[in-house]
Amino acid sequence: MGNLCCCIQVKQSKVAIRERFGKFSAVLKPGCHCLPWICGYQLAGHLSLRLQQLDVRCETKTKDNVFVNVVASVQYHVLSDKASDAFYKLSNARNQIQAYVFDVIRASVPKLNLDDVFEQKNEVAKAVEEELEKAMSAYGYEIVQTLIVDIEPDEHVKRSMNEINAAARMRVATNEKAEAEKIIQIKRAEGEAESKYLSGVGIARQRQAIVDGLRDSVLGFSVNVPGTTAKDVLDMVLVTQYFDTMKEIGGTSKSSAVFIPHGPGAVRDIATQIRDGLLQASSSHPHHL
Secondary structure (H helix, E strand, O other), X not given: OOOOOOEEEEOOOEEEEEEEOOEEEEEEOOEEEEOOHHHOEEEEEEEEOXXXXXXXXXXXXXXXXXXXXXXXXEEEEEOHHHHHHHHHOOOOHHHHHHHHHHHHHHHHHHHOOHHHHHHOHXXXXXXXXXXXXXXXXXXXXXXXXXXXXXXXXXHHHHHHHHHHHHHHHHHHHHHHXXXXXXXXXXXXXXXXXXXXXXXXXXXXXXHHHHHHHHHHHHHHHHHHOXXXXXXXXXXXXXXXXXXXXXXXXXXXXXXXXXXXXXOHHHHHHHHHHHHHHHHHHHHHOOOOO
């Protein structure tokens, strides 16, 4: 700004453009400068040297015909040694940058499918930065960095993509659940098999113990009571077991009972039937010598 003393002050991070009789004269750096207007000098304007950012939103179409909005963020600043070019050659730097961003994005994105746009956004940003650097350096601007900060497909496409991802995740979850159930069933079957095996071993041992007990009882009774036979001892054991069974059935209030003849002679009949059955089985399968 000029005054009666013909002095101006240029603030930090700015430069001033000085003209003489309408022609560019010099670039004034921060500080105090003399501007004798009587000699035809005048201040044409100021330029900021600070880093600036421009966000450009560009709508385009991908190779698979999906409309997307691509947001590019461009960081740039004026080169102090080319301030005159930046001041005189461009009337609106932001519009110029936006035009180049549109041109590069609309030339790059239509070559890619939607998924590739997300994966290769850094390559798209690099292409934009290279084109801007090549074009804007002639006007006194330096492109510091260019970023693709957002890629937003059409709302219907986003909803479809979310549904596809949800279905894929559901399929994976279903497979995992099925595998878990399969493992549970296998473990359950292995447990049941092991349980049945152990149960069979227990029954076999129980029967062996019963046989051993009967043998010991028969032998002990025959020794202590002279004149008794193994048949007499076995009949007595059967009678004892019969009454123990009747006692157990009678002592249980909630039990399913099978009624059989319960007279004292029934024990002899049962024993006779067992012996007759064994004898018939033996006679029907004679030993071959």
